[in-house]
Amino acid sequence: MEGTNPVNKKLAAALSGGAVLVVALSGCTSSGGDKGPDPKLVAWAKSVCDAVPAQDAKIKAANAAISTTAADTAKPETLQKTDSQAFQDMADGYKAIATAVSDAGAPPGVQDGAKRLQDVVKSFNGLSASYAGLKKQVDALNTKDQAKFASGLHDIAVQMTDLEKQHKSGTDALEKLQQGDVKNAIAQQASCKKVAATASSSSSSSSAPTTAG
Numbered sequence: 001m002e003g004t005n006p007v008n009k010k011l012a013a014a015l016s017g018g019a020v021l022v023v024a025l026s027g028c029t030s031s032g033g034d035k036g037p038d039p040k041l042v043a044w045a046k047s048v049c050d051a052v053p054a055q056d057a058k059i060k061a062a063n064a065a066i067s068t069t070a071a072d073t074a075k076p077e078t079l080q081k082t083d084s085q086a087f088q089d090m091a092d093g094y095k096a097i098a099t100a101v102s103d104a105g106a107p108p109g110v111q112d113g114a115k116r117l118q119d120v121v122k123s124f125n126g127l128s129a130s131y132a133g134l135k136k137q138v139d140a141l142n143t144k145d146q147a148k149f150a151s152g153l154h155d156i157a158v159q160m161t162d163l164e165k166q167h168k169s170g171t172d173a174l175e176k177l178q179q180g181d182v183k184n185a186i187a188q189q190a191s192c193k194k195v196a197a198t199a200s201s202s203s204s205s206s207s208a209p210t211t212a213g
Contacts (some may be wrong), residue, residue: 038181042189047100051096051099051100052191055097061095075143079153087131087135088133090131091131091132095125116173116179
């Protein structure tokens with residue numbers, strides 16, 4: 001199975017961008033001021049941040065699973081099963097965050113807040129749909145034919161690289177949403193702080209671009 005594992009390494013590298021995108025919602029610290037953000041905004045931030053840790057963990061676990069099979073001499077059936085579940089978890093993770101942001105509604109007192117929120121929801125739902133599509137593709141691969149399986153996995157890896165543009169769009173949307181008091185309100189949330197703290201140790205070793213905080 002030497003022909004398949006290098007491709008799975010490409011999948012693992014591409015998946016790492018997903019974790020960075022989630023951290024973009026939690027990695028920025030408060031820029032200060034003695035006056036804190038509006039309590040309504042803090043409540044809004046809490047409703048969003050409380051949904052982040054579980055989904056962040058799901059995305060990281062998906063990345064770790066693919067990385068593990070990339071390192072092993074895994075059979076096609078094992079690669080297919082692992083990648084399929086990873087793509088499903090990515091799709092579910094992004095969908096859950098999009099839903100949490102949508103349910104929270106526009107951040108109170110933020111100019112163009114509704115538009116910024118919809119951009120985030122659209123980006124995350126788009127990523128969810130893309131990963132769901134990749135799951136269908138990997139499920140359809142022929143594990144009995146090593147050459148066809150490796151070729152199919154390579155095609156998926158190429159599509160994963162193309163998803164970097166979607167990750168960039170999602171990160172940009174999150175940054176636009178986190179303006180002024182929104183950033184400060186999010187920075188106060190223990191759930192978002194937890195994700196940011198766990199990410200800080202691993203982000204330095206990641207080749208994926210990080211977001212400004």
